[in-house]
Amino acid sequence: MAQRLRVRYAKRGRLRFTSHRDISRAVERAVRRADIPVAFSAGFSPHPRISYAGAAPTGVASEAEYLEIAVTRPCRPQELRAALDASLPPGLDVLDVVEARAGSLADRLEGSLWEVRLPGADPAAAEGAVKEFMTAGEVAVERLTKKGMRNFDARGAVASLVSLTADQDDHVEGGPNQSCVILRMVVRHETPAVRPDDVLMGLRLVADFAPPSPPSVTRLAQGPLDASTGEPADPLEADRVGGDQ
Amino acid sequence: MSVESLFPRLEALLPKVQKPIQYVGGELNSTVKDWDEATVRWALMYPDAYEVGLPNQGVQILYEILNELPETLAERTYAVWPDLERLMRAEGVPQFTVDAHRPVRAFDVLGLSFSTELGYTNMLTALDLAGIPLSAADRGPDDPIVLAGGHAAFNPEPIADFVDAAVLGDGEQIAIAISEVIREWKAEGEPGGRDGVLLRLAETGGVYVPRFYDVEYLPDGRIKRVVPNRSGVPSRVFKHTVMDLDEWPYPKKPLVPLAETVHERFSVEIFRGCTRGCRFCQAGMITRPVRERSITTIGAMVDNGIRESGFSEVGLLSLSSADHSEIGEVAKGLADRYEGSNVSLSLPSTRVDAFNIDLANEFSRNGRRSGLTFAPEGGSERMRKVINKMVSEEDLIRTVTTAYSQGWRQVKLYFMCGLPTEEDVDVLGIADLARKVIQAGREATGSRDVRCTVSIGGFVPKPHTPFQWAAQADHETVDRRLRELRNTLRNDKQYGKAIGMRYHDGKPSIVEGLLSRGDRRVGKIIRAVWEDGGRFDGWSEHFSYDRWMTCAAKALDGEPVDVDWYTVREREEHEVLPWDHLDAGLDREWLWQDWQDAVNDVEVEDCRWTPCYDCGVCPTMGTEIQIGPTGRKLLPLTVVS
Ligand code: B12
Numbered sequence: 067m068a069q070r071l072r073v074r075y076a077k078r079g080r081l082r083f084t085s086h087r088d089i090s091r092a093v094e095r096a097v098r099r100a101d102i103p104v105a106f107s108a109g110f111s112p113h114p115r116i117s118y119a120g121a122a123p124t125g126v127a128s129e130a131e132y133l134e135i136a137v138t139r140p141c142r143p144q145e146l147r148a149a150l151d152a153s154l155p156p157g158l159d160v161l162d163v164v165e166a167r168a169g170s171l172a173d174r175l176e177g178s179l180w181e182v183r184l185p186g187a188d189p190a191a192a193e194g195a196v197k198e199f200m201t202a203g204e205v206a207v208e209r210l211t212k213k214g215m216r217n218f219d220a221r222g223a224v225a226s227l228v229s230l231t232a233d234q235d236d237h238v239e240g241g242p243n244q245s246c247v248i249l250r251m252v253v254r255h256e257t258p259a260v261r262p263d264d265v266l267m268g269l270r271l272v273a274d275f276a277p278p279s280p281p282s283v284t285r286l287a288q289g290p291l292d293a294s295t296g297e298p299a300d301p302l303e304a305d306r307v308g309g310d311q
Numbered sequence: 312m313s314v315e316s317l318f319p320r321l322e323a324l325l326p327k328v329q330k331p332i333q334y335v336g337g338e339l340n341s342t343v344k345d346w347d348e349a350t351v352r353w354a355l356m357y358p359d360a361y362e363v364g365l366p367n368q369g370v371q372i373l374y375e376i377l378n379e380l381p382e383t384l385a386e387r388t389y390a391v392w393p394d395l396e397r398l399m400r401a402e403g404v405p406q407f408t409v410d411a412h413r414p415v416r417a418f419d420v421l422g423l424s425f426s427t428e429l430g431y432t433n434m435l436t437a438l439d440l441a442g443i444p445l446s447a448a449d450r451g452p453d454d455p456i457v458l459a460g461g462h463a464a465f466n467p468e469p470i471a472d473f474v475d476a477a478v479l480g481d482g483e484q485i486a487i488a489i490s491e492v493i494r495e496w497k498a499e500g501e502p503g504g505r506d507g508v509l510l511r512l513a514e515t516g517g518v519y520v521p522r523f524y525d526v527e528y529l530p531d532g533r534i535k536r537v538v539p540n541r542s543g544v545p546s547r548v549f550k551h552t553v554m555d556l557d558e559w560p561y562p563k564k565p566l567v568p569l570a571e572t573v574h575e576r577f578s579v580e581i582f583r584g585c586t587r588g589c590r591f592c593q594a595g596m597i598t599r600p601v602r603e604r605s606i607t608t609i610g611a612m613v614d615n616g617i618r619e620s621g622f623s624e625v626g627l628l629s630l631s632s633a634d635h636s637e638i639g640e641v642a643k644g645l646a647d648r649y650e651g652s653n654v655s656l657s658l659p660s661t662r663v664d665a666f667n668i669d670l671a672n673e674f675s676r677n678g679r680r681s682g683l684t685f686a687p688e689g690g691s692e693r694m695r696k697v698i699n700k701m702v703s704e705e706d707l708i709r710t711v712t713t714a715y716s717q718g719w720r721q722v723k724l725y726f727m728c729g730l731p732t733e734e735d736v737d738v739l740g741i742a743d744l745a746r747k748v749i750q751a752g753r754e755a756t757g758s759r760d761v762r763c764t765v766s767i768g769g770f771v772p773k774p775h776t777p778f779q780w781a782a783q784a785d786h787e788t789v790d791r792r793l794r795e796l797r798n799t800l801r802n803d804k805q806y807g808k809a810i811g812m813r814y815h816d817g818k819p820s821i822v823e824g825l826l827s828r829g830d831r832r833v834g835k836i837i838r839a840v841w842e843d844g845g846r847f848d849g850w851s852e853h854f855s856y857d858r859w860m861t862c863a864a865k866a867l868d869g870e871p872v873d874v875d876w877y878t879v880r881e882r883e884e885h886e887v888l889p890w891d892h893l894d895a896g897l898d899r900e901w902l903w904q905d906w907q908d909a910v911n912d913v914e915v916e917d918c919r920w921t922p923c924y925d926c927g928v929c930p931t932m933g934t935e936i937q938i939g940p941t942g943r944k945l946l947p948l949t950v951v952s
Pocket residue numbers: 359363364365366367368369370372422423424425426427458459460461462463478480481482483485486573574580592593594595628629630849
């Protein structure tokens with residue numbers, strides 16, 4: 067294998083409804099359309115060597131998804147970025163490509179920064195619920211998983227959680243001139259994984275806080291947690307160091 | 312008047328439904344045109360779930376062709392699953408297109424593609440969700456023209472109350488022509504309103520407007536006659552045939568969905584039509600004559616399709632792909648071109664001969680040699696004569712022996728049950744054949760590691776075929792024969808374990824039969840079933856035979872006819888059939904003669920290789936057989952780096 071490339075891409079707008087499988091099919095086809103010399107696994111039914119790290123759930127938008135492609139001959143990261151982006155449907159947008167150096171990308175993804183927009187929610191109630199949640203030592207929630215109902219703590223993984231208020235953006239139902247609460251949270255990647263909807267469930271449990279309309283969730287970043295800012299840093303930085311982009 | 316996107320309202324519902332991605336559109340190569348810049352706007356619907364409907368070639372072709380017209384735009388809509396339907400009703404969100412999420416009712420035309428009759432109830436859901444009155448007679452100036460096409464539209468009588476118009480045959484040219492008629496009518500200020508434009512369409516002789524025809528019945532329930540009820544409307548409506556497929560190399564920009572669908576490949580139709588003359592096959596009868604795409608066009612379409620879509624699998628479609636005059640060259644040329652490239656080729660062919668295996672070998676060069684499929688269709692020699700499937704037992708055994716000895720381990724055989732004149736022995740003949748196949752396979756390979764699966768479908772007599780007069784077998788008979796066959800195979804100590812059997816029970820075929828050969832009175836049943844909650848009739852988990860029968864009994868109460876009358880009753884020669892005024896080009900006398908020949912075990916040849924036997928199509932439609940060979944070859948593609 068000649069080279070491994072690490073790709074940061076976004077999942078935006080209506081394409082946030084793609085599942086992980088949908089994305090991997092789309093990427094495989096885009097790679098073919100873009101004539102990228104992807105490496106194939108050996109064996110009876112060879113498949114392209116593309117691996118995904120920490121994909122956001124179906125229905126959640128993201129500005130920071132990562133995948134790694136193995137190619138059979140060296141590619142210039144910027145050319146690959148352009149070609150892959152042009153071949154993916156709009157809404158799956160390639161943001162950054164670097165050549166992989168040492169280490170595992172997945173290991174660098176220690177936590178995520180999430181933004182949760184809650185149109186029509188009451189800012190004061192949100193504020194109160196956040197305070198309640200953050201002071202609790204543990205908040206047990208349950209979620210239906212493939213293996214049935216699971217019980218776990220939603221509090222421990224949450225490194226930070228704040229609530230802000232913004233003007234309603236006018237395409238969301240409920241119309242303009244309505245408040246929109248925005249939650250920003252940094253959640254550490256632990257097992258079992260705690261997702262923003264688990265935190266929302268936690269807010270409901272601790273303070274009976276239930277937003278009036280479905281939340282819209284976006285992952286803004288994921289990467290190594292920076293001790294000074296408390297937020298995820300760029301996980302591709304380590305690959306960029308000393309590299310000629 | 313601009314039309315707002317329904318997406319924000321739909322978006323709020325999507326987190327609550329299964330597989331929301333199917334409703335968001337945004338497929339690669341999809342098109343969103345400016346609403347206000349178009350004069351004629353089409354919503355195209357495949358009335359089944361997105362995962363089945365999206366890959367449909369008919370819709371993709373029309374979508375692309377219509378969007379190429381400067382003043383026309385086309386978007387797509389599919390059947391929504393019951394979970395979303397419930398939410399849409401609760402929130403008042405109407406049926407939407409997936410391209411720009413515009414309300415279907417805002418379009419000028421709602422074009423439905425019916426490759427099967429089982430989509431009828433889904434059409435009613437869509438109309439109702441769209442806010443379009445179910446009965447064509449109740450529609451006003453703000454409602455689209457509801458237009459049916461696809462194979463089932465060759466007998467649109469059961470849905471005559473619900474559609475404004477229907478088109479028979481190839482859609483490429485007629486869709487453009489319809490768009491033009493509507494554009495002119497609009498430019499002139501819509502003279503005559505809705506009826507005005509429908510009349511213009513009907514007068515062409517190429518668009519059927521059911522409302523312009525009255526059906527009169529005899530006291531015993533048979534049809535007396537079908538006559539136009541206004542002047543200018545022709546007494547017969549003709550099908551459409553595209554004559555030079557090389558000039559219509561669509562789809563050029565295949566739609567590539569994000570959601571998973573039933574058919575994840577790029578398909579090229581290598582020819583249309585089939586004149587093998589299988590008497591049960593409606594597709595073969597209504598798509599005559601054979602029109603091939605040339606080897607060079609096929610090569611160019613495959614190359615373009617892979618580049619445009621990124622699909623790794625290519626299918627060469629047609630009704631009998633191995634019959635293309637240059638299929639050997641096509642297979643070799645493509646296999647050479649894509650050798651070692653991870654592009655795999657498939658040829659859905661079921662022809663029973665050694666040549667077919669050569670082709671399969673060529674196509675499996677890049678991949679696995681899993682299973683081969685052959686379609687003898689009838690279990691006994693006599694049965695195969697009746698249906699005009701000219702395959703002898705010897706041919707079949709010779710062919711499978713070759714297949715097994717060349718490394719294929721699994722052979723699948725397609726059959727039908729419930730064919731005209733069929734008796735128990737004909738169906739049990741399937742077991743004999745399967746045993747002989749395994750025996751031959753074991754001898755040829757010296758191994759016990761050979762398998763055969765028999766797959767059996769229920770036969771449904773279809774309009775415009777020689778069997779249109781035939782009595783459909785009742786489901787008890789079909790089920791009993793299949794049970795006996797299954798027991799025979801199960802009890803076979805020597806071969807039974809190597810033989811698999813796949814089949815369905817006979818009840819759905821009765822409903823399909825009712826819808827296939829029904830007349831306008833059947834529309835009441837469809838409506839009653841839909842009102843009772845009937846949806847997605849092509850899906851066994853949603854289909855309810857009992858609901859259909861209960862609703863039929865109620866809807867036909869007081870009529871001299873019932874479900875049996877439509878299905879298991881044999882028709883006599885001069886009975887007026889509901890679709891007699893719709894012309895597929897087939898000469899009625901020829902069809903009747905072919906039906907008589909069937910009953911007498913007389914076979915008919917293929918007109919590609921023997922003289923024309925006057926089925927009527929070519930002179931009626933002004934068409935002719937278009938086949939190669941062209942003598943050309945596929946050259947290697949120059950590598951673009
Ligand atoms: C690929 C294929 C499939 C695929 C993909 C289906 C899909 N989503 O498209 C799969 C495997 C899923 C499939 C399933 C079935 N199939 Co199938 N399939 C085919 C096949 C091989 C090709 C179809 C095709 O793409 N044709 C090419 C396109 C361009 O033709 P078209 O769709 O008819 O469209 C043209 C015209 O009809 C017209 N038109 C169509 N719609 C409209 C609408 C308007 C408004 C207008 C103006 C014109 C118009 O314009 C188009 C361009 O000329 C055909 C055989 C064949 N070669 O045709 C069988 C065939 C269509 N299938 C058939 C059957 C029976 C089925 C099943 C019911 C099988 C089953 N028992 O489950 C299911 C039904 C699935 C469903 N619920 O819809 C039969 C139909 C029988 C008949 N009435 O003649 C066929 C003809 C095979 C046969 N010989 O029996 N099928």
